[in-house]
Amino acid sequence: MINKKVCMLGEFAVGKTSLVVQYVARMFSEKYHTTLGVRVDKKKINVADQDMQLILWDIHGKDRFTTIHETYLRGMSGYLLVVDGTRPETLETARSLKAQAEKTVGPVPFILMLNKIDLAVSWAIPDEEISSLKKKSWPIIRTSAKTGEGVEEAFTALAIQMIKK
Amino acid sequence: MNNISGRPSDHSGLKPGRPPSKEAYKTLRELIVGSDIADIKRIHARMKDPERRAEDISQVLPEAVILQTRQDNRMVPALRSTVEQIIQLSVKRDPKPLVDALFPIIGPAIRKSVAEAFRQMMQSLNTTLEYSTSLKGLKWRLQALRTGKPFAEVVLLNTFLYRVEQIFLIHRETGLLLNHAVAEGIAVQDGDMVSGMLTAINDFVRDSFTPRKTDALTIVRVGETTVVVEEGPHAYLAGVVRGNPPVRLRLCFQEVLEGIHLEFGRELIQFDGDTAPFETAATHLAPCLLTQLKPRTRKTSPLMWIILLGILGFSIFWATGWIRDQMRWSAYLDRLRSEPGIVITSAEKRAGKFRVSGLRDPLSTDPDTLISEAGLDKDRVTGHWERFYAMQPSFILGRAKHLTRPPSSMTLTLKNDILVARGTAPITWITRNRPILSTLPGISSYDDTQLVPLYTDAMILEKARLQLQPPASVTLDVKNGNLTVAGRAPHQWILNLKSTGARIAGVNTVQSEQLIDMDKQEMDEIGQVLKQTAIGFSQGITLAGPDDTATLNKVADLIRRLQILAPLFKLTPQIKIMGHTDMAGSDDINHRLRQARAKKVRSILVEKGVSPSILRVPDMKNQEADYMKKVKTILLTGRRVTFEVNLLQKR
Known part of the structure; x- marks a missing residue:
């Protein structure tokens, strides 16, 4: 069995935990729980005839006052950058997080999840x-943790990239 | 060499300012190394020749392996993958040699494995049983109910000093789980998530609280559970321990980590998420699943004391009863053994009941009566007795008495196997029991000659009748053995009675006072009749008339009868025939006439068969006057003949 450490990165309240819960348990709750530290979850998948287990590190959200511990990122095979489509500033945070990730673990596969597309208004x-x-070749997938749209696709896309690497 | 070449030496003997020639070096080398040059060359040649090197190494390889194995265990992990590859290759090419090699051990290995599984199951069952029924077990069940923990967990908590429940081998960089060892009976959490979280916590603690990045989390304690973390360069071990982890656990972890790094060093560095290469690492982890049971503290509760005392009391009570029963039982058996006529063949005690079997003479003491005497409960003792005849003298005598019921007037004794009867006994008893006693087992003969038989009055009477043949005129009676004879009987019969009467069996005395002797009476009557008889004469010697002839015939009959009777009494009759005359005539004539008349009667009597010897005719000359005086009142006339009877003793 191949295990891959995958980190969920993004500003707080962008929906990282909700995405993980939607992906792993196919559930969504309107209630907001802020993640302190890290929450680890896992999901077994089969991609390209390969059994695989994703160990999902749902790392607490970053804001102006907090930083992500680099050690959390060590050893990850890929990551999901989560951006809240209703909060443009979260894209900036995602950029800085991507830079931090590349600095820590080098260029590993990632997917940018443009979350909360259900809130189109x-x-x-x-x-x-x-x-x-997109021009910078960032893989971007629009997702909704609430409806589940694009969630599976995003994780699978990351898994495929990780296998290819 | 560069230094040598770079720095000209004053001592080299070479000219300054010029580089030394090859010759000079050679000379110098020879000076320094001298005779060793050849050796060095040879070593060089040897080192370069792979064949020779292989040869050299082959010489020392076995010793080297032995030496290394003694020093540490590095050889085993070093050779492991090679050996595995060899085995795989061997199996791939031809599995038969390996199958053949494994064949002798595969059976025992399976058996051992099964036995071990059973042992663990039994141990687990024992523990569960032990604690599920005891007071402690109940307490723990309450604890389990109160805390909501499973009972098994509560038992573990209370019985283990510590127990390493799980060991996680975690890749240090990624926090991914490489392998996971779990102790028997432990509910497993998701190892992948646990290892991820542990790594995250470790990272968090390291980043947040320690300035040095090399420091790491070594212990996490939550309630009863401790997580012991031991880090290696590329992987770390996390052990979940219930209770207090021992110091040696860390040593164990260190050794395991060393071994794993040695064996999987390359794989750890190149780890890309594939855990397959680490599957064999479980064998490294298993030895660290240590367990230490709590030493049982024997703090006995008061209830336990009470129970123990109760048990002790009961035991003493029971033992006392048991000993008492045993003593009584053996006393009973001794008593039975000493009892004549009883032979014990077997005695046993089973399920609290006593059982004795043997032989018993019917005359011996009843064993059941001895049970109460011995103090035993009759319901608990069962006796099975076969009848037999004891041959002790007392039993032979007893049996004889039991069979014959002898009267108290007699005794039975046994001497030299001869049964002797003495005393008196009814004849019926004697005759009835003689055959019984003569054939009694255990005696050689029966002697009842000294036993006097007793008869009943009726029997005596019967016997007397038979023996005496009494005439009809005689009555016999027996009372208390006394025979009374009454009536009239012939003299001869009376004589017989007198001689034999007392000898009749059972007759004590014979009383015959009331017995009349018929013959004597007749004899006396004849005497009387004769005395009063007178034969009348007319004139002379002529009988007076036919009556007188008849009377004389009768007299003749009487005298003949007397002749028969008197001898019976040893008497001889003497009949005096006395002639009488009336007053007329002279005395002389009368005298002659008297004589003639008497003689006349005498001759007639003789004619009639009377013995002449008993007939006497006395001279009536002188006696007449006296006689006349006597008889004149009776006889009116004097012409007659009278008789006088005398019975003389026979000489």
Whole structure:
């Protein structure tokens, strides 16, 4: 069995934990729980005829006052950058987190999850912004932890990338 | 060499300012190394020749392996993968040699494995049983109910000083689980998540609280559970321990980590998430699943004391009863053994009941009566007795008495196997029991000659009748053995009675006072009749008339009868025939006439068969006057003949 450590990175309240819960347990709760430290979860999948186990490190959200412990990132095979589509500033945090991750573990596969697409009315990230990121070859998947849309796809995409690497 | 070449030496003997020639070096080498040059060359050649090197190493390889194995265990992990590959290759090419090699051990190995599994099951069952029924067990069940923990966990908590429940081998960098060892009967959490969280916590603690990044979390304690963490360069071990982890656990972890790093060093460095290479690491982890049971503290509760005392009291009570029963039982058996006519063949005690079997003479003491005497409960003793005849003299005598019921007037004794009867006994008893006693087992003969038989009056009477043949005129009577004879009987019969009467069996005395002798009476009557008889004469010697002839015939009959009777009494009759005359005539004539008349009667009597010897005719000359005086009142006439009877003793 191949185990891969995958970290969920993003600003707080972008929906990292909800995405993990949706992915692992197919559940969603409107209640918000802030994650302190790390929450570890796992998911067994089969990608390209390969059994695989994703050990999901749901790391607490980053903000101006807190930093991510680098040690949490060590040994990860890939990560998911989570951005709240209704809060444009979270994209900035994602950028800085990506930089931190690359500094710590080098260039490992990642997926940018543009979360909360169910909240289309409040969507605040302009499409140009997204297009520019795409131009930089950032893999971007729009997700909704609430509806589950794009969640499985995002994790699977990351898994495929990790296998290819 | 560069130094040598770079720095000219004053002592080299070479000219300064010029580089030394090859020759010079050679000379110098020879000076320094001298004769060793050849050796060095040879060593060089040897080192370069792989064949020779292999040869050299082959010489020391076995010793080297032995030496290394003694020093530490590095050889085993070093050779392990090679050996495994060899085995795999061997199996792939031809599995038969390996199958053949394993064949002798595979059976015992399976048996051992099964036995071990059973042992563990039994141990677990024992513990569960022990604690599920005891007071302690109840207490723990309450504890389990109160705390909501499973009972098994509560038992573990209370019985183990410590127990290493799980060991996680975790890749240090990724926090991914490489292997996981779990003790028997432990509920397993998800190892992957646990190892992830542990790593996260470790990272968090290290990052947050320690300035040095080399420091690490070594222990996490939550309630009864301690997580002991031992780090290695690429992997670390986390052991979940119930209770207080011992010091040697850390040593064990260190040794295991060393071994794992040695064996899986490359795999750890190149780890990319594939845990397959670490599957064999479980064998390293298993020895660290240590367990130490709590020493049992024997703090006995008061209840236990009471129970113990109760048991002790009961035991003493029971033992006392048991000993008492045993003593009584053996006393009873001794008593039975000493009892004549009883032979014990077997005696046993089973399930609290006593059982004795043997032989018993019917005359011996009843064993049941001895049970109460011995103090035993009759219901608990069962006796099985076969009848037999004891041959002790007392039993032979007893049996004889039991069979014949002898009267108290007699005794039975046994001497030299001869049974002797003495005293008196009814004849019926004697005759009835003679055959019984003569054939009694255990005696050679029966002697009842000294036994006097007793008869009943009726029997005596019967016997008397038979023996005496009494005439009809005689009555016999017996009372208390006394025979009374009454009536009239012939003299001869009376004589016989007198001679034999007392000899009749059972007759004590014979009383015959009331017995009349018929013959004597007749004899006396004849005497009387004759005395009063007178034969009348007319004139002379002529009988007076036919009556007188008849009377004379009768007299003749009487005298003949008397002749028969008197001898019976040893008497001889003497009949005096006396002639009488009337007053007329002269005395002389009368005298002659008297004589003639008497003689006349005499001759007639003789004619009639009377013995002449008993007939006497006395001279009536002188006696007549006296006689006349006597008879004149009776006889009116004097012409007659009278008789006088005398019975004389026979000489």
